[in-house]
Amino acid sequence: MRIDVLTLFPNMFNSPFAESIVKRGIDDGKISLEYHNIRDFSQNKHNKVDDYPFGGGEGMLMQAEPVDLSIKKVKNEKSKIIYLTPSGSLLNQNIVKSLSEEEHLILLCGHYEGIDQRVLDKHEVMEISIGDYVLTGGEIPAMVLIDSISRMIPGVLPKEDSFKNESHYSGLLEHPQYTRPRVYEKREVPKVLLSGNHKEINKWCLYKSIEKTYTIRPDMLNNKILSKEEKEMLDDIKAKDTL
16 A cells, blocks of 8 residues: 655654564565655745635634645545544444555644645545544554554554454454453452453454443444344443343
């Protein structure tokens, strides 16, 4: 996958992706990641990219032209352009899955009060938010998006299917996990995990995933199509909750 990031602060990306999984994906040729400074496309001698919004209001707005020219520089017929903004659709695992299947992503990092709407309309930009809060710019949300997408690309993670049991991938939160020692400060690992009975272990893991989701993120269960077994587990969890 090729990812081009359009930003006013390209150096912000150097450290986060010089380590760990994303770096491995880049080194292995699974991901191509490039950064482009929007100021380089300004037609102003001072590289100015912002101006006051028409109609008044606080703050400044990124102008259409430098953003438009930066998009044109990297865009091709297979590009999908994403603008990271608090007013976008809330990022979730389904969106991450979908974007990981694209060949080319262009991530547009906004600043100030946003970007002139005309350039967003012209390029049919998809708007994404990473949460219901405001950050100083789109760089950190872009990093979040790059990280979440990269690990879904085949060959990036050491084990091909290792992400499938993680929180959100299946519509449930991940079950609690344990490692050595078996006893820590008198707290023991659940015996079923030491039993070697994989059928019972899988059943325990599913039950605990549903239980954790019900306790922490019950809203996720509203959109989850449950199997007969999962419904029975959820009913049992709800019954215990009323005791």
